[in-house]
Amino acid sequence: MRQFITIALLSALPTLSFAHTASPFLLPEVFDSKSDSVSFQSSITVEKFFVPSRNFKTSYQVTNPNGKTESINAAAELKKFNIAEFNLNDDGxxxxxxxxxxxxxxxxxxxxxxxxxxxxxxxxxxxxxxxxPANAEQKAPANQPPRFVAEDQVPANAKTVQTTNIYIAESFVTKGKPSPIPNVENKGFEFKFLTHPNELFTGESLKAQVLMNGKAVPNLEVDVFKGASSYQPNAKRDQPPVKTNAKGEVEVKFNEAGIYLITTAYPEASPDSTKQPAAQTYTYSVTVEVTE
Structure with a gap:
């Protein structure tokens, strides 16, 4: 039986941790629908537990079972999240x-x-x-360079670069029987799903290939988080992270039913501050439901 969790319920989840990097997410009200329309929300979550932390400006693309894509805008833009909806005219x-x-x-x-x-x-x-405090260490370790500099302290002749982070969040909703999902475009950062994201069951796995401009991304860490309601304050949300193999393939195993957020960033943050930051970075997430 599909697990129906409303947007209002998930928005009320407790704020428990700020240990993780911010990630976009896109959350449908249901993943298996029998109605003629469906609503969803999008936001940035710091906790990775579908708790909206702040909104971000975006429109949306909806690709129907026939492969036709339409652009839609939010029906409501709030401080912490957007709400939008679209019609389910065809099965799939x-x-x-x-x-x-x-x-x-x-x-x-x-x-x-x-x-x-x-x-x-x-x-x-x-x-x-x-x-x-007086008894605290007054200096950072000698081998640890600073990470930040105030704008008015940047030397006049210093080389500067600017990094733009692209947010990609996606999810899938099925009306009736699942149908094939759109092919990857081999452009930008993408997950090529090797198993259908709307046919996930307890004890099985989601398999995908991670691509950047059509090329496999090996050895990339992918984080997995399980949603929980406000009535489950002690629920384990952090799941073991997984890594892509040499072919860029990743497998996420599910031991429990529920809604999961699967997220990653590319390129991964480098601890080596002598390397020039990338001009473009990506933060990606997909939200899926696992049923019994």
């Missing part, structure tokens, strides 16, 4: 995907051989930064 599987969604550009400056993230200068009337 529909793909919902964000369109042309980008985060705020991030500026980096090359200072003393390290690429540092540029922060706005601290306002003159801002409260002074709290000093550490």
């Amino acid at each position: 599987t529909y793909r919902i995907r964000t369109k042309e969604a980008t985060g705020n550009p991030t500026k980096y400056a090359l200072v003393d051989g390290h690429w540092l993230r540029v922060r706005p200068p601290r306002p003159a009337n801002a409260a002074p930064m709290q000093q550490p």
Whole structure:
């Protein structure tokens, strides 16, 4: 039996952790529908548990079972999330995907051989930064370079670059019997699904190939999170992460029924600050339902 969880319920999930990087998500009200329309929400989640943290500007592309794609806009744009809806005119599987969604550009400056993230200068009337206790360590480890630099402290001749993060969130809704999903375009960052995302059952797996401009992305970490209601405060949400193999293939196994967020970032953040940041980065997620 399909598990029906409403947008309102998932929006009320508890805020439990801020340990994870922000990720976009797209969440239908149902994944298996018998009605003639379906609504969904999109947002950025910090907790990775479908808790909307902040909104991001996007429109959507809906591809119907016949392969025709239409663009739709949000019916309501709120501070923390968007709500949209579309018609299910035909039986089969529909793909919902964000369109042309980008985060705020991030500026980096090359200072003393390290690429540092540029922060706005601290306002003159801002409260002074709290000093550490007298018995605390006063200095960072000698081998740990700074990660940030204030904009007014960037040397005049320093080389700078700007990174733009592209948000990609997608999900699938089926009316009646599942039908084939759209093929990848071999353009940009994509998941090529090797198993149908609307035919996932407990004890089985979602298999996909991760591609960048049509080429396999090996050894990329993919995070998995399980949704839970506010009546399950002790539910285990973090699932074991998985990695793509040499062919860019990834397998996510499901031991329990529920709604899952599968997310990753490309390229992965590098701890080596001497390497120039990429001009374009991607944060991707797909939301799926697993049934008994």
